[in-house]
Amino acid sequence: MGRRQVSYIESINLFLRNYVSHYTGTNLAFIGTLCLTGFGTISGLTLEPWLQDLLRVIGVVGFVISLVYAFFDGRPFGIDISCTPTHLVGEERNPDMMAENRGLALIQDGESVIHGRVKISRFSNSFGLVFDTADGVSSELRMTPKSEQEYAPDESRLSCSDVSEREFQFVLEVFPKWQVESGGRYHWLEIQDEDTGKVLTEYQIIDVSR
Structure with a gap:
């Protein structure tokens, strides 16, 4: 009987499960969510369109940074x-x-x-x-x-x-x-x-x- 190989679907599930577990188990999830929702809420309080867009971009960037930092901080996930x-x-x-x-x-x-x-x-x-x-x-x-x-x-x-x-x-x-x-x-x-x-x-x- 040939050896069983780990499939690509299993590999993706393995990575995602370990990554999400690490991300949600640290303060990074709280910080990233706070950036996304906090700056999004603040942007709704201003009447200046350019300022609204800037605040939303800052929130998204903060969220993405938390995801990237979690990736390098929690390796390996595979x-x-x-x-x-x-x-x-x-x-x-x-x-x-x-x-x-x-x-x-x-x-x-x-x-x-x-x-x-x-x-x-x-x-x-x-x-x-x-x-x-x-x-x-x-x-x-x-x-x-x-x-x-x-x-x-x-x-x-x-x-x-x-x-x-x-x-x-x-x-x-x-x-x-x-x-x-x-x-x-x-x-x-x-x-x-x-x-x-x-x-x-x-x-x-x-x-x-x-």
Whole structure:
């Protein structure tokens, strides 16, 4: 069976969903809307046609600037990462949906295992992911997901310079460096975009080992 390709429609939807989510989640949406409606309202209070047009143009320009700034501030929008932590039940690890919804991952029996899925837009030809952790823990991919990708365990970095596989899965293992008594129970994990440093997803890591 041939590999499934991400379509252009999916890529556009991915970009728009991530972009709108970023834009509306910041003050830029408020500022842009305020410029558009504020100057539009003020323009209606003046009788000078040239001044009305000028105020409306200023409002539109302010709105457009907020959109452009959000684009450069929130990149990349063409990558989507979803992760599901696991919970140890007996000797088996099962998906932990409750922990996923709370942004948590538990260290049990000396490790936390997180299953991830990545989707990359057809408008992106390369990517770089950095698995950054608190000082008390370390992370390592169980294996390099695709042959075209490069994994540098010393840098906790997964990258590809010429993407053809636009959907893939990975298994990330997180290990405590010290016992709870000296290293503490609470840590964090961030998956970042290598170029911009943007945090694409993050989890609080809790060591529940005894």
